[in-house]
Structures are given as structure tokens and as C-alpha cells.
Amino acid sequence: MENTHQDGKELSADKDKKVLRDVVDWHHLHLYQKSDVLYQLTFIFCQRFLPKYGDRTVDQMVQAARSGKQNIVEGSEDGMTSTEMEIKLLNVARSSFQELREDYQDYLNSRNLRQWDFHHCRYNGMLAYCREHNLFADYKPYAMRWTAEEFCNVALTLCHITDKMMCSYLKWLEKNFGQKGGIKERMYAARTGYRQQQDELLSKYKQENEALKRKCSAYEHEIQCLKAELAKLSNAACDTSTTSTTSITSATSDTSSSSSPSSR
Numbered sequence: 001m002e003n004t005h006q007d008g009k010e011l012s013a014d015k016d017k018k019v020l021r022d023v024v025d026w027h028h029l030h031l032y033q034k035s036d037v038l039y040q041l042t043f044i045f046c047q048r049f050l051p052k053y054g055d056r057t058v059d060q061m062v063q064a065a066r067s068g069k070q071n072i073v074e075g076s077e078d079g080m081t082s083t084e085m086e087i088k089l090l091n092v093a094r095s096s097f098q099e100l101r102e103d104y105q106d107y108l109n110s111r112n113l114r115q116w117d118f119h120h121c122r123y124n125g126m127l128a129y130c131r132e133h134n135l136f137a138d139y140k141p142y143a144m145r146w147t148a149e150e151f152c153n154v155a156l157t158l159c160h161i162t163d164k165m166m167c168s169y170l171k172w173l174e175k176n177f178g179q180k181g182g183i184k185e186r187m188y189a190a191r192t193g194y195r196q197q198q199d200e201l202l203s204k205y206k207q208e209n210e211a212l213k214r215k216c217s218a219y220e221h222e223i224q225c226l227k228a229e230l231a232k233l234s235n236a237a238c239d240t241s242t243t244s245t246t247s248i249t250s251a252t253s254d255t256s257s258s259s260s261p262s263s264r
Contacts, residue, residue, distance in 0.1 A: 026076035031165040033134035035072055035093070038158050039065040040136045042100065044143045045151050049107075061103045068096035068162075083177045087170060094166050101159040104152045113149040115156065130157045 026032045042065040046058045075089030108115050116123045133139070139154070146154065 024076065026073055029072070029076070029169075030134050031162055031169060032069070032072045032076075034158055034162045034165070035065075035069040035097070037134070037136045037139055038097070038100065038155065038162065039069045041139060041143060041151070041155055041158070045155065048144070049148045049151070057103060061100060064096045064100040064103065068093045068100065071096065079173075083173060087173055087177070090166060090170055090173070094163060094170075097159050097163055097166075101156060101163075104155050104159070108149065108152050111148070113152065116153045126154060126157055130154065130161055 039062075042061050046061055050058050050061075052058075071089045071093035075086040075093065078089060079086030105115065107113070114120070116126065118124070143151075
């Protein structure tokens with residue numbers, strides 16, 4: 001049980017000293033999902049409401065929507081090694097969505113269409129729908145039916161919500177960076193952690209070696225004592241054997257003398 005607890009502590013320590021940072025799967029980020037919705041809707045908007053040729057706004061809007069989405073992907077992937085790069089790319093994504101938002105606002109203003117606010121009867125319903133739905137499949141059935149005003153207001157609402165999400169995510173990344181540092185700090189921590197483990201292992205082996213030496217010395221002393229005791233027993237046995245032999249010889253001599261004819 002103690003070994004299991006110790007192994008768990010070592011695994012936890014190794015995890016804390018990883019060089020590559022664990023990153024969130026960008027597929028599951030709501031801000032990415034909404035950015036994908038914005039890209040798909042912008043593509044349809046440009047096809048439906050802007051000239052197919054001769055208007056640079058089409059390319060600019062589609063490119064801005066695509067840049068926002070792709071920079072989220074690239075930033076999340078680069079975040080495995082560099083939080084700094086992830087933050088920079090997410091800020092690029094924010095800038096792209098700001099540009100896209102400005103294009104939708106310009107479209108409304110230039111055509112005297114209304115930008116909805118909380119006074120509009122459909123504003124709260126639209127806001128709730130955009131907050132709760134993150135996938136393009138939720139918007140696709142309406143994309144070919146909305147008017148230009150409806151389309152722009154939905155896109156603007158998604159831009160605002162996505163931007164707010166990205167700001168919150170960036171704050172979390174900044175806090176995480178302040179607590180755990182970047183790639184250099186993690187590499188240093190991993191290297192020093194490894195060296196510390198090696199030093200601890202070496203110290204452990206030295207202690208075990210000293211303990212074994214003490215045991216060997218004690219065993220050698222015990223062996224010497226046993227040898228000395230064995231020598232004493234052997235000498236005592238020899239003395240006993242010599243005494244017995246002398247007594248037997250003396251007794252034999254006495255018997256021979258008493259039985260000789262001359263003594264009679």
C-alpha cells in the first residue's frame with residue numbers, strides 16, 4: 001500500500017514536470033465552434049447578398065472569417081509548446097473577427113438597415129439562440145431564408161459572443177502562464193527534476209552501500225568470534241583426548257605389573 005502511494009506521488013510529480021503542456025482539444029472549444037459557424041455563414045452571406053465579381057469585400061469578409069477560425073486552431077496546437085504563441089495567435093483571431101464585425105456593420109449602415117438592440121422585439125430571442133447553439137447545423141436551415149438585415153444581426157451577435165469567449169479564454173491562459181510559466185520554465189523544471197531524482201537515487205544507493213558494509217563488518221566479526229570459539233573447543237577436545245590416553249596407558253601398565261611372575 002505504501003509503495004502504491006509512493007508511485008502515485010512520483011507519477012504526479014512527473015506530470016507536473018512535463019515539458020509539453022496539456023492543451024484543450026480545439027474541436028470542443030465553444031469559441032472555435034462559433035467561429036466555424038461565422039465562417040460558414042459569412043460564405044453564404046457573400047454568395048447571397050454581395051456581387052460575385054468586382055467587389056473586394058467578398059474576399060475580405062471570407063478571409064477575415066477564415067483567419068479567425070484558423071488562428072484558433074493554430075494557436076491551440078502551438079500552445080502545446082508555447083503559451084506565448086497561443087496567446088498571440090488568439091489575439092490575431094480576435095482582430096480578424098473585429099474586422100469581420102466591422103464589415104457586417106458597414107453593410108447595415110450603407111443600406112440603411114437596422115442593427116438590433118435590446119429594444120427590438122426579436123433581439124432577446126436571437127441572443128438566446130446564438131448563446132445556446134454552437135454548431136453550423138443549428139443555423140443552416142435559416143441561412144437561405146434570412147433577410148440581409150436578419151443575417152447581419154445574427155452574424156454580429158455571434159461576433160460579440162465569440163469575442164467575449166475569447167477574452168475569457170485569454171485571461172485563463174494568461175493566469176495559467178503566470179502560474180506555470182512557458183516552455184523554458186517547463187524544460188528547466190523537467191531537467192532539474194530529473195537531476196534531483198538522480199541525486200536522490202544516488203544518495204539512496206550510498207546509504208544502502210554503507211548499511212551493507214556495516215552488516216559485512218558485523219558478519220566478519222561474528223565469524224572471527226565463531227572461529228575463536230571453535231578453536232577453543234578443538235583445543236579442549238585435544239586436551240581431553242590426551243588426558244584420556246595417558247590414563248588408559250597408566251592403567252594398562254599397572255595391570256601388567258601386577259600380573260607378572262616375578263611379582264609373585
